[in-house]
Amino acid sequence: NYKRVVRRVPTLELAKEIEIKIKSELISGEYFDRKQKRKEDMxxxxxxxxxxxxxxxxxxxxxxxxxxxxxxxxxxxxxxxxxxxxxxxxxxxxxxxxxxxxxxxxxxxxxxxxxxxxxxxxxxxxxxxxxxxxxxxxxxxxxxMRIRFLTVDEANKFLDLAKQKDNTLYEMCVLSLYCGLRFGEIANLHYSDIDLENERLYIRNPKNQTARVVYMPEIIKEIMAQKKSANKDSTNDSLLYLNKAGKKYDEIIRKKFNAIVNQLGLNNGISDPRQKVVFHTLRHTFASWLAIQGTPIYTIKELMGHKSLAMTERYAHLIPDIKKEAINSLTKNRLLP
Structure with a gap:
């Protein structure tokens, strides 16, 4: 790893003087100190x-x-x-x-x-x-922290419009809304990630680098079955969604998504970015709906692919208060005197 440095000097005597000086500085450490100082002076x-x-x-x-x-x-x-x-x-x-x-x-x-x-x-x-x-x-x-999530009515109106305008956009939105997938995870799905028999999708390279399994509800299973049937010539390594250029989908889907948001007026009068509806709102809606129906926070964490429970606790306030219900159940089951 050392580099040979050649310097030309006019006389042999001067060359010997320089050699003696460098050797002396190498022994004392002064040579490297000066070299380090030049580096730090950059x-x-x-x-x-x-x-x-x-x-x-x-x-x-x-x-x-x-x-x-x-x-x-x-x-x-x-x-x-x-x-x-x-x-x-x-x-x-x-x-x-x-x-x-x-x-x-x-x-x-x-x-x-x-x-x-x-x-x-x-x-x-x-x-x-x-x-x-x-x-x-x-x-x-x-x-x-994103606050806004869609109501069931808003989600249905959005999906209806998406299906009319662009089927790929519709499918991607359904995957995010009913499986909690990030846009990048959807764009990276391969045919080999579909397991229809066990009703699972495999997310191999997520944002947090920890692979996970996603369970397919019936609507997702139907979409995946149709895609596999319509693309029998696709190899397992092929991406599920390709744009017209045969490459991975990127910002074009987000632009189409935003066009529908604007058409429905979902962001009208909203200035706080956390309240605005973006593609990631669908994933946030997935977790929020799970919390509202009383899904345990740890289950939501696993389904979302969060690395820590702290990331999932933002949804805890949406979970119905089960403390009173727990006490009442003890009374009902006569575990209390």
Whole structure:
């Protein structure tokens, strides 16, 4: 991992003097100290664009998000700071800069998380010999908990319109509403994930990286049976839903979804993003309906594919109060005197 460095000097005597000096500095450690100082003196902007970004392009699918966040929010504050001189106070200035520009807590959190990763790379690559300056900065906690869910009447009207306009959109909406699937999970479904005999769908690469089994109600089973019957030539590795270009569905479905939302006026007069109906509202509606009918919170957690129960507890307030019912049942069964 060492690189040979060749320097030309005018005389042999000077070359020997330089050799003696370098050997002396190697023994004392001064040579490496000076080399490390040169690394740490690299300006933040230079490190990001010359070292970090080329590495991120090979290692991260979201490298463009990193570049955008750095250019817009980080660079104006610390672009000309040497790596070693970026402090916790500088990171606080970035937070304030973003807050003053009305950026949401979620956007600030995401930007600082990216910046924290940039400094971790600097440490790993030997460009920084101190603690990560982002580590002790308190990240804002966004409250992006979705509140709105559809009523049965709203859901039925939406599905009726979706079926009239685009059958693929209709099927995707039904999968989210009655199985609680995320859009990405639906777009990644393969024919091999359908198990009609056991009435199951296999979600192999979900957002939280933990595969799970989804049980198909009758409406989903019928859709899956029709798809398998109509696409007998498709291999098990084929995606269930392909666009006209033969590729995975993307934003076009969301645009069609939003068009129906607008037609029904579901977001009229609503400014709070948590109250707006988006595709993910269907998954939220699935969990909300389960809670309303008294499904145990742990069962909802498993069906939603949540990693922790804390993520599912947002639905607990919708579950009917069963405490009184539990006491009454004890009396009814004469377990109390």
């Amino acid at each position: 300006l933040m902007n230079d490190f990001f664009y010359n070292i970090y970004l080329p590495h991120a392009k090979q290692d991260k699918k979201t490298w463009a998000d990193d570049e955008s966040a750095f250019r817009i929010w980080v660079s104006p504050i610390i672009a000309k700071n040497p790596l070693s001189e970026v402090s916790q106070m500088d990171i606080e200035k970035i937070k304030k800069f973003m807050a003053d520009n009305n950026k949401s807590p979620r956007t600030i959190q995401k930007t600082l998380t990216i910046l924290k990763h940039v400094f971790n790379v600097a440490i790993d690559f030997g460009y920084l010999a101190k603690d990560n300056p982002v580590r002790k900065v308190k990240l804002p906690k966004p409250n992006n």
